[in-house]
Amino acid sequence: MEGALATLLPEGGIRRGTAVAVDGHGSMTLAMALAAEASRRGSWVAAVGMADLGVAALAERGVDLDRWALVDLPGAARTGSLAADVLGAVVGGFDLVLLGPEIRVAGATARRLLARMREHGTSLVCVLGGTSADITAGLVPEARLTVTQTQWTGIDDGHGRLLARRAEVTVGGRGAASRPRRLLMWLPSTDGRVACAEPVKDSALGDGHEDVTERRAS
Amino acid sequence: MRMVVVDLGEIDARDCEPVAAALEQFTPSAEALRPGLHAFGARGPSRCFGGERALVELVAQATADSTPSARSVGVGVADGFFAAGLAARLARVSERTEMRSPVAAQPSTERSPTAQSPAVSLSLFTAVLVVPPGQGRQFLAGLPLTSLSDPVSPLYSDEKGTEVLLDVLWRLGIRTLGDLAALSESDMLGRFGWPGLLAYRLVCGLDDRPQQVKPAPTSSAVEAEIDPPAERIETVAFTARALADDMVSRLARDGLDCVSIGITAESDSGHASNRRWRHEFRFNAADIVDRVRWQLEGWHRSPDRPTGPVTLIRIAPCVVSPADGRQLGMWGAKSDADERAARALARVQGLLGAEAVTVPRLAGGRRPADIGRRVPYDAAEASGAGGYSATALDGGRGKKSRGRKPPRASRTVTTGARKAGADKATEAVEAPWPGRLPPPQPAVVLERPEPITVTDCEGNTVTVGGRGEASAAPWQVTDTKGRSRMVVAWAGPWPLDERWWRQSARRRQARFQLVLDDGSAHLCVLESGRWQREATYD
Numbered sequence: 001m002e003g004a005l006a007t008l009l010p011e012g013g014i015r016r017g018t019a020v021a022v023d024g025h026g027s028m029t030l031a032m033a034l035a036a037e038a039s040r041r042g043s044w045v046a047a048v049g050m051a052d053l054g055v056a057a058l059a060e061r062g063v064d065l066d067r068w069a070l071v072d073l074p075g076a077a078r079t080g081s082l083a084a085d086v087l088g089a090v091v092g093g094f095d096l097v098l099l100g101p102e103i104r105v106a107g108a109t110a111r112r113l114l115a116r117m118r119e120h121g122t123s124l125v126c127v128l129g130g131t132s133a134d135i136t137a138g139l140v141p142e143a144r145l146t147v148t149q150t151q152w153t154g155i156d157d158g159h160g161r162l163l164a165r166r167a168e169v170t171v172g173g174r175g176a177a178s179r180p181r182r183l184l185m186w187l188p189s190t191d192g193r194v195a196c197a198e199p200v201k202d203s204a205l206g207d208g209h210e211d212v213t214e215r216r217a218s
Numbered sequence: 219m220r221m222v223v224v225d226l227g228e229i230d231a232r233d234c235e236p237v238a239a240a241l242e243q244f245t246p247s248a249e250a251l252r253p254g255l256h257a258f259g260a261r262g263p264s265r266c267f268g269g270e271r272a273l274v275e276l277v278a279q280a281t282a283d284s285t286p287s288a289r290s291v292g293v294g295v296a297d298g299f300f301a302a303g304l305a306a307r308l309a310r311v312s313e314r315t316e317m318r319s320p321v322a323a324q325p326s327t328e329r330s331p332t333a334q335s336p337a338v339s340l341s342l343f344t345a346v347l348v349v350p351p352g353q354g355r356q357f358l359a360g361l362p363l364t365s366l367s368d369p370v371s372p373l374y375s376d377e378k379g380t381e382v383l384l385d386v387l388w389r390l391g392i393r394t395l396g397d398l399a400a401l402s403e404s405d406m407l408g409r410f411g412w413p414g415l416l417a418y419r420l421v422c423g424l425d426d427r428p429q430q431v432k433p434a435p436t437s438s439a440v441e442a443e444i445d446p447p448a449e450r451i452e453t454v455a456f457t458a459r460a461l462a463d464d465m466v467s468r469l470a471r472d473g474l475d476c477v478s479i480g481i482t483a484e485s486d487s488g489h490a491s492n493r494r495w496r497h498e499f500r501f502n503a504a505d506i507v508d509r510v511r512w513q514l515e516g517w518h519r520s521p522d523r524p525t526g527p528v529t530l531i532r533i534a535p536c537v538v539s540p541a542d543g544r545q546l547g548m549w550g551a552k553s554d555a556d557e558r559a560a561r562a563l564a565r566v567q568g569l570l571g572a573e574a575v576t577v578p579r580l581a582g583g584r585r586p587a588d589i590g591r592r593v594p595y596d597a598a599e600a601s602g603a604g605g606y607s608a609t610a611l612d613g614g615r616g617k618k619s620r621g622r623k624p625p626r627a628s629r630t631v632t633t634g635a636r637k638a639g640a641d642k643a644t645e646a647v648e649a650p651w652p653g654r655l656p657p658p659q660p661a662v663v664l665e666r667p668e669p670i671t672v673t674d675c676e677g678n679t680v681t682v683g684g685r686g687e688a689s690a691a692p693w694q695v696t697d698t699k700g701r702s703r704m705v706v707a708w709a710g711p712w713p714l715d716e717r718w719w720r721q722s723a724r725r726r727q728a729r730f731q732l733v734l735d736d737g738s739a740h741l742c743v744l745e746s747g748r749w750q751r752e753a754t755y756d
Contacts, residue, residue, distance in 0.1 A: 025736065025737050025756060026756060028756040029661045029755075029756060032661060042555070043555075044555055046559075046562075052663060052664050053578075053661075053663070054586060054590060054659060054660050054661045054662055054663040055579070055580070055589070055590020055592065056580070056586055056590035056659035056660075056663075057590070057658065057659040057660060057663075058578055058590065059580055059590065059659075060657055060658060060659050065578045065579060066577075068578055069559065069563055069575060069577055069595065070575070070578060070592060071563075071566055071570070071574060071575055072570075072575075072576070073570070074570075074574075082569065085569055086569055089562050089569065090562055090566060092558075093558045093559045093560075093563065094562060095555070149737070150737040151737070152707065152755075155707045155708070156707055156709070157707060157708065158688075158708060160709050161655070161731060162731050163658075164658075165739075188658050192657055
């Protein structure tokens with residue numbers, strides 16, 4: 001994984017066969033950046049149930065569009081057995097799957113899906129899109145990345161334009177990720193990349209939080 | 219070999235079944251290239267129906283009677299499929315433009331058939347053009363160079379290669395097929411390789427692959443019983459995909475390409491549909507599945523439609539030719555991962571329908587929804603699009619961020635692909651598109667823009683005047699459910715006036731970027747007095 005994303009994820013990347021959840025304003029950009037990393041290494045990526053995905057932004061993140069497929073799930077098919085069948089098929093053929101916000105997979109189905117993911121070495125990125133519902137109840141994610149406190153630069157009251165976004169990403173989850181961490185990132189930066197932001201000037205972070213940027217600096 | 223080609227233009231697969239049925243009364247071996255383009259050999263049937271001329275007129279009449287609506291029909295006869303196809307096209311087009319003009323009614327047979335010779339109008343919507351035997355070369359000589367990329371040309375399926383070839387020929391000053399035929403065969407082969415030789419042989423009126431075509435070995439037919447019987451076309455198509463893969467790979471093992479296939483479908487109720495399909499170049503598995511879909515769609519609309527579900531599907535190669543040994547590029551070959559993904563997508567198409575799977579492609583445009591589009595997976599796979607998206611990406615970025623660090627990774631790909639030739643799609647993407655918003659592009663582009671209300675601090679809706687100025691600073695945004703957010707930062711309005719030259723297609727809007735108090739940023743658009751949220755910088 002590229003610098004910023006490697007620091008973000010507990011094991012330096014998404015482990016094959018596991019799920020990661022992203023949440024908050026900026027989750028789509030973060031998910032695209034994760035997928036772009038896989039795509040650059042030649043992996044096939046499918047986005048399921050993401051009718052609103054911005055294709056132009058996808059290209060901007062550096063995704064290889066020739067190895068990207070979009071599967072539209074109509075409203076009625078987002079829950080239940082059809083969704084499970086579609087996900088089962090997609091998981092068997094792709095290295096990374098992005099899952100849209102409104103898809104629900106229940107307990108037993110989710111467990112079967114996880115088993116299939118492990119078998120094929122497929123990773124899953126669930127974009128929760130602010131709903132923060134318990135979709136992941138069945139698909140327990142290894143790590144959960146939440147974008148908090150975003151700040152756009154370049155735009156002001158009536159002039160300028162959106163240039164770059166500074167965001168704080170909180171990482172939580174199980175195993176190696178169980179210790180919550182925070183990281184300041186550009187999502188994206190002015191040159192269109194996802195990168196680490198400068199260390200916080202005010203480093204008085206809450207208890208139990210390890211400031212990754214500080215650690216890297218030292 | 220004398221060929222008759224019937225051209226109906228762009229037509230829906232469902233509407234071409236009556237035409238196929240009408241042609242069956244003349245010959246058992248009528249083949250369809252695609253819906254609306256049918257062909258058969260003229261020699262046999264013309265003996266039974268009183269000569270070529272009489273046959274063609276009967277065919278034209280029968281076709282016109284069986285077409286669903288008042289659409290123009292062209293029938294062409296010539297030596298070889300390529301010339302006959304172009305003759306049919308010419309007949310149809312001239313019939314449409316010169317409809318009922320007295321010039322068009324003059325018989326053309328006495329004159330030498332050139333591109334200018336009008337086709338004979340039989341009735342209001344039908345025209346025939348007969349190119350006398352041995353005069354194919356003169357007929358072709360008058361046609362424009364672009365005829366080589368016509369759907370009836372064997373070069374049609376290699377879209378990219380043909381475009382490069384035609385582009386180079388054009389720049390060499392060659393404008394008509396006659397100019398091309400005046401070159402020497404060895405020069406064409408030396409400069410352009412195999413496609414050049416094929417193009418040369420075509421314009422000289424030499425039928426494509428004349429003697430090598432032979433009947434297929436019967437053992438290579440494949441069939442599958444569908445159990446439980448399939449109610450939906452998608453289910454049959456899914457089964458057909460596996461069959462087609464099997465058949466194509468079996469033929470490939472014997473060093474054969476398939477140019478014509480027969481598809482049989484049987485239903486629970488005892489009905490059967492039997493059609494032959496021809497490919498202008500050679501069939502691959504995806505092409506075959508398309509033909510199965512077209513045939514079933516037509517069958518389900520025809521008078522003898524099946525009353526029960528489909529129980530059996532059989533695909534048999536009718537005519538094969540030796541594989542010409544074109545090799546896949548060193549990097550163009552499909553890897554295991556590609557095959558795996560393609561299989562998964564075929565399965566998903568079986569579950570949700572063919573249109574549920576799309577692939578992202580860049581295109582030209584100013585609005586986010588125009589820059590990045592979704593192309594049906596089947597269409598993208600058929601055109602074999604590869605590489606141009608990488609080019610497009612860097613090209614677009616390079617233009618937008620001049621002076622910045624050059625983008626990484628695919629730089630070499632870009633220059634290589636750019637040298638390779640004029641790819642129209644890439645050209646459109648790389649064009650500057652003044653008025654396009656600079657990066658970053660919004661990560662969420664709403665499929666259906668959401669109506670919103672944007673008000674100023676006094677509660678009035680913000681408007682944009684004729685001089686392109688906002689009436690007041692946006693203060694608050696309210697969605698349809700009544701939830702409001704304060705605006706913390708904004709920029710705009712940026713006017714956009716597209717296609718002003720055509721009233722019906724004109725779009726005039728003012729765009730704003732609004733950052734709300736929850737940290738989200740949106741692209742909002744004011745168009746004819748209505749505010750909409752078009753995209754989100756998520």
